[in-house]
Amino acid sequence: MSTEATGEKPAESASLIAVDDSAAKPSGDPIVIGQTAGLTGFMSVFDLPIQEGMKMAIDDLNASGGILGRPVELVTTDNGTDVAKIQTAAEGLVEKGADVAIVSCDYDIGGPAARTANAKGVIAFGCAGADEFGAKGLGPLTYNINHGTRADGASMAEYIKAKGYTKPFVITDLALQFTQTMGDAFVTRAEELGLELAGQEDYQNGDASAAAQIASIRQSQADVVIVASYPPGGATLLRQMRTAGIELPLIIGSAFDGVYWLDAIKDPGDMSILVPASLYGDDFSAARNEFFDRFEQETGEAPASGMYPAFGYSMVQAFALAAEEAGSIETEAVQAALDEFTDVGLLIGTTTYTPECHIPTPRPYHVISYDGDAPKVVDYLSSVTVPGEQPC
Structure with missing residues (x-):
């Protein structure tokens, strides 16, 4: 996957609680x-x-x-x-x-x-x-x-479109509403963007075998694989795909944020995640x-x-x-x-919240690559069009 930026580095939008050492010590009932x-x-x-x-x-x-x-x-x-x-x-x-x-x-x-x-x-x-x-x-x-997960799914579609991929294969984990929504949002936004799905497969977190998903990918003309899943079962799925020789670029769901699951995969290859924060010192x-x-x-x-x-x-x-x-x-x-x-x-x-909406507008995404010695930010995605009703 190319590491050319799809957008400019976002402006600062985060803050910590301002610590005031001179403030009076709190008192009263907690x-x-x-x-x-x-x-x-x-x-x-x-x-x-x-x-x-x-x-x-x-x-x-x-x-x-x-x-x-x-x-x-x-x-x-x-x-x-x-x-x-x-x-x-x-x-x-x-x-x-x-x-x-x-x-x-x-x-x-x-x-x-x-x-x-x-x-x-x-x-x-x-x-x-x-x-x-x-x-x-x-x-x-x-x-x-x-x-929201619809924003995550849409961001994956917009990112692969910007990178020039045209035939994504989608695997959706049915174990949680979270991953089902992510997979559905990806498909909807991908179709809106004119991408042709190379294929789709369901998965159930904890399944011992990913043979059916692997066979479907091999039979497709996919140029990238989207995995809407989560650890630990999702990590097993990723390992089986790589062990079976599936070397296509992988874009994985936001629940994989971090490295705690990486030992289960050994060699992730060309694999990336879109998340609102990077813990690797390059946020x-x-x-x-x-x-x-x-x-x-x-x-x-x-x-x-x-x-x-x-x-x-x-x-x-x-x-x-x-x-x-x-x-x-x-x-x-x-x-x-x-x-x-x-x-x-x-x-x-x-x-932002309103009386009618308590789900914030999507924030800028970091694209973090797991390909190489250590995860790192290689790209950004600053705006996302969410299928259906927009957040606040």
């Missing part, structure tokens, strides 16, 4: 930031990095006088990535006094938790990619920090580069992914900004302040 998520089970790969980002934001807030002069603390409940435990875990978070709930970045796991928190009058934040994860799908007290945002450096210093290891800790930090940041603007942590006041967010510079990037 404001409670809650996380109810899959802190064990397969969602822990995503939810634990979110928690680390949340902790960093809370530390910054407390070093800057807290929220409304009050200290901020974190409480958690673990649903074990078990759908039977989601409601109980979310109710437990409210019982612990959570003033806001941060839930899993997946509609199937995070959606029920958000509904439960909302029913108790508690605002919920999440970072699921599904269209339903927002005001229209879950209700006016749920806010998404993620610009276009100085604030995010600083954040990832701090993350490694404070935890003793580099983050497993870029998006998820940045999402965690940004959700706490958004709640704090809204509470300060409202002068209150009461639900209705914070909701009103959030609904007036216009191009607010969170760590993850510019964020």
Whole structure:
């Protein structure tokens, strides 16, 4: 794949919480930031990095006088990535006094938790990619920090079009709404752009064999393969494709952000991902580069992914900004302040909400290549046309 840029390096659009060492020490009853998520089970790969980002934001807030002069603390409940435990875990978070709930970045796991928190009058934040994860799908007290999986799927189509590919082959993982939406959005946008699909195959995360998908690719005239899946099963799929001699360029889904799954593949070859943040020191945002450096210093290891800790930090940041603007942590006041967010510079990037829309406009993408010694940014995509209804 050529590494010529499809667009200019985006302008700075991210910011950290401004730490003020001279600020008065927070006092009074703590404001409670809650996380109810899959802190064990397969969602822990995503939810634990979110928690680390949340902790960093809370530390910054407390070093800057807290929220409304009050200290901020974190409480958690673990649903074990078990759908039977989601409601109980979310109710437990409210019982612990959570003033806001941060839930899993997946509609199937995070959606029920958000509904439960909302029913108790508690605002919920999440970072699921599904269209339903927002005001229209879950209700006016749920806010998404993620610009959505339809944008991710569309970005893949726009990128391969810009690079000159004409016959993509699409593999869509049916295990989650997240990956189904991504695959569907890619197909829709690819057809709008005049691309001819070389073929399509479904996949189920955890399938032991990818023989059917590999055979279909070989029989096609594809010049690039799109993989809308996620680890760990998606990594198995990628390994089997490479082991079988499929050397076509691969564009993989945003859930692969990071390197924690790379050992399963050995030699990724020409493989790229489009994500809003780079954890490799080459993000276009100085604030995010600083954040990832701090993350490694404070935890003793580099983050497993870029998006998820940045999402965690940004959700706490958004709640704090809204509470300060409202002068209150009461639900209705914070909701009103959030609904007036216009191009607010969170760590993850510019964020806008309206009373009707709680899914932000797509932010610029980094194109990260895994081909070579270490992942690195090789390109950018600055604007995306999303099929169907546009985000805020």
